[in-house]
Amino acid sequence: MYSYKTGIEQIDQLSGGFEAGTNILILAPPMSYADQLAYALTKPVTGEYAIILSTNERAAEVVDFFKVAGSDKRFIGVIDAITKSSTPSIVDTPRLKFVSSPTDLTGIGIKFSNIIEAIFEGEFSDGEAGLFPPPIRFCVNSVSTLLMYRKLEVLYQFLHVLTAKLKKIEGVGIYILNSESFDDKTLSLIKQLMNCVIEIKIDQDISYLRIQGIRGINSNWQKFSVNKGQVTILP
Amino acid sequence: MISTGMNSVDDMLGGGIPQGGRVLYSMEPGVNGQLFMVSSLCRALAQNLSCLVILPGTTVEAYRHDLLTMKTGFIDLSSDKIVFIDAIDRERIQKSSPGPDSAQLEWKARIAKVCGERKIDVIFAYFDLLSEEFGIECGLDILEQGDDVLKPTLILEHLNLEGEPLISRFIHDFSFDVVISIKSSFKPLPHFDYFTLVHTPGSPQPVRSVPFVTAEGRIIPYIPRIVVTGPAQSGKSTFVTSASIEGMPVDRVGLDGDLTTESMDLGMLQSKGFDITIYGTPGQPRFDLLIPGMLKHTMGVILMVDATKPQLLPQAKEMIGLLAEHSVPMVIAANKNDLPGTMEEKDIRAALGIKADIPIFFISATRKDDVRHVVESLVNSITQIPY
Numbered sequence: 001m002y003s004y005k006t007g008i009e010q011i012d013q014l015s016g017g018f019e020a021g022t023n024i025l026i027l028a029p030p031m032s033y034a035d036q037l038a039y040a041l042t043k044p045v046t047g048e049y050a051i052i053l054s055t056n057e058r059a060a061e062v063v064d065f066f067k068v069a070g071s072d073k074r075f076i077g078v079i080d081a082i083t084k085s086s087t088p089s090i091v092d093t094p095r096l097k098f099v100s101s102p103t104d105l106t107g108i109g110i111k112f113s114n115i116i117e118a119i120f121e122g123e124f125s126d127g128e129a130g131l132f133p134p135p136i137r138f139c140v141n142s143v144s145t146l147l148m149y150r151k152l153e154v155l156y157q158f159l160h161v162l163t164a165k166l167k168k169i170e171g172v173g174i175y176i177l178n179s180e181s182f183d184d185k186t187l188s189l190i191k192q193l194m195n196c197v198i199e200i201k202i203d204q205d206i207s208y209l210r211i212q213g214i215r216g217i218n219s220n221w222q223k224f225s226v227n228k229g230q231v232t233i234l235p
Numbered sequence: 236m237i238s239t240g241m242n243s244v245d246d247m248l249g250g251g252i253p254q255g256g257r258v259l260y261s262m263e264p265g266v267n268g269q270l271f272m273v274s275s276l277c278r279a280l281a282q283n284l285s286c287l288v289i290l291p292g293t294t295v296e297a298y299r300h301d302l303l304t305m306k307t308g309f310i311d312l313s314s315d316k317i318v319f320i321d322a323i324d325r326e327r328i329q330k331s332s333p334g335p336d337s338a339q340l341e342w343k344a345r346i347a348k349v350c351g352e353r354k355i356d357v358i359f360a361y362f363d364l365l366s367e368e369f370g371i372e373c374g375l376d377i378l379e380q381g382d383d384v385l386k387p388t389l390i391l392e393h394l395n396l397e398g399e400p401l402i403s404r405f406i407h408d409f410s411f412d413v414v415i416s417i418k419s420s421f422k423p424l425p426h427f428d429y430f431t432l433v434h435t436p437g438s439p440q441p442v443r444s445v446p447f448v449t450a451e452g453r454i455i456p457y458i459p460r461i462v463v464t465g466p467a468q469s470g471k472s473t474f475v476t477s478a479s480i481e482g483m484p485v486d487r488v489g490l491d492g493d494l495t496t497e498s499m500d501l502g503m504l505q506s507k508g509f510d511i512t513i514y515g516t517p518g519q520p521r522f523d524l525l526i527p528g529m530l531k532h533t534m535g536v537i538l539m540v541d542a543t544k545p546q547l548l549p550q551a552k553e554m555i556g557l558l559a560e561h562s563v564p565m566v567i568a569a570n571k572n573d574l575p576g577t578m579e580e581k582d583i584r585a586a587l588g589i590k591a592d593i594p595i596f597f598i599s600a601t602r603k604d605d606v607r608h609v610v611e612s613l614v615n616s617i618t619q620i621p622y
Contacts, residue, residue, distance in 0.1 A: 084297055092304065100293035100297045104293065106269070109264035109265040109266075113419075154396065157397065161265070161396065
């Protein structure tokens, strides 16, 4: 089975990375650079593809992050759920898709399927071939925003379908959820859909992460930093 | 009757949607089925019906651009035959209503006002946010307008995250007249979309599932592979040629001087509103190894036998054994019935070992009407297979 490298040396050496079909929840307080960590874990290595559902940043900003991090933008797809509300005439491209708002779960589901189909049919990367079957990293930035627009029960069902699809195509999913804005019931329900949880905390301006759900990786708090899409565990 | 905008669906509904009826397009997440609702809207406008479109999740402007990208052709959204209640109206209602009860009343009042002033014939509602905000029952109550005589037809699109139980509720608890479920599947093809007529008005009909593709702004029911197979010289190439509007037989002269197929025949045809690709297998035994591969993703099989040559039926029977592994609909075409010495149906059934549920058609593959009849029968069977 395919393993997705995390780019974090200590984790990749011990566990080989994320197993195909893993869904990872990043549980983080605001202003803790959770999106930086999520994008770093979503960054595709050569031959892989990445899809980002963005409810917080415009597609161009998302693509910029990955370009700065050294990714080939031909392997990055974005579903942008914010630009269309201010620019209704914006048109989809093969790799950038737009839905009217984060409420539009129908549109999000369709654009996700469109991108997956294009990847499988080899029509995604301007003729550049990736691996086959294609390894796909999928990031939702963020579940918190989706929860502001749709009820928990509805979003749970929707994410249930998405996570199941990702398992079927042997991708990995990375989902960001604000740990301070939602009650325990919400956190617990969303966690049920995941096989791995990465918690983040900030203490005296130092970022810490704690990983639960990857065999062989200790679940203690560890200092970390993210720079240009590279995560480093600090001593 | 109001047309759905899809001729093949109208046929299956016995002409279309009954005036004043309730229709649900139930979409599985990720399936590209938005054209169903849009097709119905386009046709309603073409029929000069007054339409109210309720878009709680998007603005008219964004919707207009979505329609343009779907390439549905020109829809004049500024026409006096169409009126919208969109996300901006929803926001206003939310802001002006102190609670859900008053919001519900405000929605109902707005819709009633529009329906009264504009004499609305059809309400098209994107139902997800209304059902989430008020529940399905109250959401439907908001949309319920007019008395029994002047009731507008109601057409909903809904993202179905709950599966069959939700569909059942729409049929049994909320008395929907037509329910079309739009889904995708990985079998028998790697990926294809299909719709199922789960519930139709009037007498109960078998549940029918129809694969489709979307192209040029319309829903095209599509059968990507029907295979015509059978022993050599049974008339497969002639059948494919007669069935096709375009195609290519690949016959060469065999050792016996007759034409024989040296790879496979390929044809495109249309039947009962479907676009169909049809493949004819080569009949020579040395090509038998190719046949399992061709059958792999087929959605239906026509087995050709020469009704004048009983000595070839054992080979056809072997092929039936091969086909049985694939569990796809099959019909038998007993060819050359225009020649003397045609066997009787019971003899063919006995020789092939098939029961009455597999139909046999006595045809001449040179006659297009005969061929069309066989294809239509197979299409009928394919649409009754649950995926």
